Amino acid sequence: MSERTLLRGGRLVDGTGSPATPADLLLEGGLVVAVEAPGRLGAATAQVRELSGAVVCPGFIDVHSHADNAPLLAEDDRSKITQGVTTEVVGNCGFSLAPVSDAHRDALRGLMSRVFPPLAADWSTLPELFAVTDAAGYVTNYAPLVGHHSLRVAAMGMADGAPDADHLAAMRRATQEAFEAGAFGLSTGLIYPPGLFARDAEIQALAEVMPAGRPYVTHMRGEGRMLLDSIAEAIRIGEAAGRPVHVSHLKAAGRKVWGRMGEALALLDAARERGVDVTHDVYPYLAGSTMLTATLPPWFQEGGNPSVLRRLADPASVDRLRRDIESDDGAWENHVDACGWSGIVVASTRSHTHDGKSLQQIADDTGVEPLQALIDVLRAEELEASMIIFSMREDDLVEALRHPLTMVGSDGLPPGGGGRPHPRMWGTFPRVLSRYVRETGVLSLEEAIRKMTSLPARRFGLQGRGEVRPGAVADLVVLDPAVVHDEADYADPVRPACGIADVFVGGHPAVDGGTYMGRRHGTRLAPAGP
Missing domain, CATH: 3.20.20.140 (Metal-dependent hydrolases)
Known part of the structure; x- marks a missing residue:
């Protein structure tokens, strides 16, 4: 890429909530140095990218x-950059x-x-x-x-x-x-x-x-x-x-x-x-997603992994666990009471033995009650297990x-971690733009x-960051709002989104024509102020 890049022929959504408007952008030195009406920026010394009416907006911030x-x-994590995310908290x-x-x-x-x-x-x-x-x-x-x-x-x-x-x-x-x-x-x-x-x-x-x-x-x-x-x-x-x-x-x-x-x-x-x-x-x-041990009440968690594993093997502790889950006094976050055994799906474990199956399915497959299935998975995996909870x-x-x-x-x-992670890892931001903007109209673009x-x-x-204006960092996304959508789902969650054409991080093309370019262009940011 040349030192200067002209993004020409796009519709600018600048991040402030203002209406989309046709605009050309000039990038130089990692910054947006000019934002002008179409045709007003010269292209003589710049590499030109024709956007053909696509939307250009600030890079998304995953808070x-x-x-x-x-x-x-060792392998680059592509799950966020291919969604248009340029900054993660x-x-x-x-x-x-x-x-x-x-x-x-x-x-x-x-x-x-x-x-x-x-x-x-x-x-x-x-x-x-x-x-x-x-x-x-x-x-x-x-x-x-x-x-x-x-x-x-x-x-x-x-x-x-x-x-x-x-x-x-x-x-x-x-x-x-x-x-x-x-x-x-x-x-x-x-x-x-x-x-x-x-x-x-x-x-x-x-x-x-x-x-x-x-x-x-x-x-x-x-x-x-x-x-x-x-x-x-x-x-x-x-x-x-x-x-x-x-x-x-x-x-x-x-x-x-x-x-x-x-x-x-x-x-x-x-x-x-x-x-x-x-x-x-x-x-x-x-659905949410977290560690499978979050199904256990607070008293079960004291002392760390060795203590939790000892309690999982102790009949008296298991009896108390059963009573706490079934009685649910509202004093702790009881995921089983919230969504049932069928609503808790193992996402990833160390062995990947039960990935993608609900605790009810695991219980049915192994001929035990669901609580015992939970205990068996946690013990076999030494607590290294995550879940998806439909709640x-x-x-x-x-x-x-x-x-x-x-x-x-x-x-x-x-x-x-492998397994079947929650599809939000690959699809969150395009899903907002497809389901809740284009399909249902809950939000404007x-x-x-x-x-x-x-x-x-x-x-x-x-x-x-967060706005497109002269002097802003050139963290940018080019997308087609008529096409953008998430491909990841619960059955097949590791799938990049569609409709994200280009992503710039500090002016560098991180995604070009929908393809991740294989370079780590990000940086660790410094807080503003004192």
Whole structure:
């Protein structure tokens, strides 16, 4: 590619929500240097790309990614770049790959093994991790969060209970070091251990360490029967800490809360009206995906992998587990109660023995009850298993998508695990543009792109990104809105989308004519402000 590139003959959707307009763009030095009406930019010294009426827009920003490990893989992760994603916010749900303490290194490795493919994790600090990933390179740009799980495990392992003064001081020091190293925010995952053992005071104490304006990003304590209380908790922590709040993958999960999305949005709106800076994201599917151990109640999770495996082999613990799942007192995120054994599908395991089968199917195939099937899979795979859970309803999703402050995140699990991952890993952003723009008209094209570009850029302080204007970074997507759609589905989830013609990362063509070019043009971004 020459130093100057002219994108000619396209329709510009600039990311702000403004109507599409014919425009030509000149790229130089990794930036958009000019945006003019058609025919006004000279082509004498530029390489010209004729867009023939295609839409050009900012690169999409995946605000909820778990691809922290992608730079460490030998093979480039194409799942996001082929959707038009040029920036990923990683370190979500409390899971960042650092910090790691020598005292509790094995505990963190065990926790991470439930969701990440095998990692060496030889680093200790975020700067050490970043040195490794920076050297490996990034397919997309990365905006890393620091995860509460990692901070807590480094200080006190997988123990239940509140941290003592020394533990909390260690966590606060590590949080400060993370932000000095370039973290964009603090994330929690309050349905997973050890985050589920934490209470307001602990999280608030860490959030207060963040520079002003950095967000507290939370996978809330519950998205089913605990939904409204969990929203209130997230708002309470952010308000007390004086920091913005971002609710990850907002949903009404489980039959008992279907139809309550309006109440959830009303709580968020009420907080905004009294001055709390709170936003949220969604993914455009009716099923979620996470580690299979999330089916277990909080008491089962204390102590890490060896303790969980011992309980799975202990008849008394299994009897208590059965009672907790069947009685469901509403005090924990009970996925079995939310969607039934048939609604929980094994996505990927270490052995790949049962990938793509529901727990009910596995039980039928092996001649045991579903609870025993769950136990058998977890024991055989030593907890290294993920699941897809069918727990949502379309009208709740549509109501959330329509909200003006809703962003889009894939929540795609870490790449490299094989199996049958959730199709959102490969299809999220084209699915919004096809199903919820072109097919159902839930959103206009301009509004959908705003939710995927400028809105998240502002929330996470991604300078120079999210809009197409002179001086902006040339992270761009060229697409055909009449054709773009997701190909990935639950039966065949590892399939690139259609209709994404070109993707530029920092002015470099990462996808050209629908083909990934095999170069890591991304970078780890630096937060704006202090």
